[in-house]
Amino acid sequence: MRRLLALFLCCLLAACGKKDNSLRVGMELTYPPFEMKDAQGNPDGVGVKLAEALAKDLGRPLKIVPMEFSGLIPALKSGNVDVVISSMTASDERRQSIDFSEPYAFTGLSILLGKDSKAQSIDDLKGDGVRIAVKAGTTGESWVAANLPKAKVTGFADEPACVMEVAQGRADAFIYDQLSIYRYHKENPDTTRALLNAFVQENWAVGIPKGKDELKGQVNVFIEKFRKDGGFGKxxxxxxxxxxxxxxxMGVPFILR
Incomplete structure (x- = not known):
């Protein structure tokens, strides 16, 4: 009996000490159709499918770790997630604290305006007192801070709040990525207008911790293979x-190519 108990305890300790090999992917699940939840509450979208394919390619179980966008980089730096796949722009500012894979999507900043706005380009928003809505922690916020010093800028935690500011006339414009601006205009056609030609070109990539060169190489090989096999087109x-x-x-190159 004692031998059986000892054997059980050894097996239990071995199981507890076994390292979890899951690929922990941080993402904000509030950005359809890239990162979102389906009708049953399960993770879904382009980014989720990309994460599933990456985990399969690496031979590791997938674990989606949902969180607010502003918490993604801190989670990556602290080791709470292995990578970030969350429609994140690979900006120079972010490269100071994390690494990025090769791009998997190509986009840019565009503008959502009020229906009656006379603005035709970003230059029309450079005057005094122009009210700009931005999502906190995004490249839209960073670009506005650096390039529209005369604007009155209000940051929000989520995109719908920014859209509501424009739709209800409390903001003159919302600066965000191309596809989101397209989608939010379609949802609010009677109160908004969209300038979809990007005035700043950006790309999205997988966020990777500094020093994880082997993982970065594996992700880059996967992206190249996934693109060659037509995965992004699908x-x-x-x-x-x-x-x-x-x-x-419109003659605008599509984001996934």
């Missing part, structure tokens, strides 16, 4: 058919 057809058609009709 995701575009699954989640972004209308957006792809609209941008192509």
């Amino acid at each position: 995701l575009a057809d699954q989640y972004l058919q209308d957006e792809k058609k609209t941008l192509e009709e």
Whole structure:
């Protein structure tokens, strides 16, 4: 009996000491159709499918770690997640604290305006007292702070709040990425207008901790292979058919290519 008990305790200790090999992917699940929840509350979207494919390629179980966008980089730096896949722009500012993979999407900053706005470009928003809504922690916020010093800027935790400011006339513009501006205009066609041609080009990449060069190399190999195999095209057809058609009709290169 004692031998059986000792054997059980040894097995239990071995199991407890076994390292979890899950690929922990940080993302904010409030950004459809890239990172979101389906009707059953499960993670879904382009970024989620990308994370699933990456984990499969690496031979590791996937663990989605949802959190607010502003917490993603701190979680990566502290080791609470292994990578970030959350439509994150690979900016020079962020590169100071984390590394990025090769780009997996190509986008840019665009503008959501009030329906009656006369603005035709970003230059029309450079006057005194122009009211700009931005999402906190985004490159839109950083760009506005650096380039629109005369603007009255208000930051919000989520995009719908920014859109509401414009739709209800409390802000003159919302600066955000191209596809989001397209989507929010479609949801509010009677109160907003969109300038979809990006005035700043950006790209999205997988966030990786500094010093994890082996993991970075593995992610880059995966992205190249996934693109070559048509993976991004399939995701575009699954989640972004209308957006792809609209941008192509405008002569704007599509984000996933």
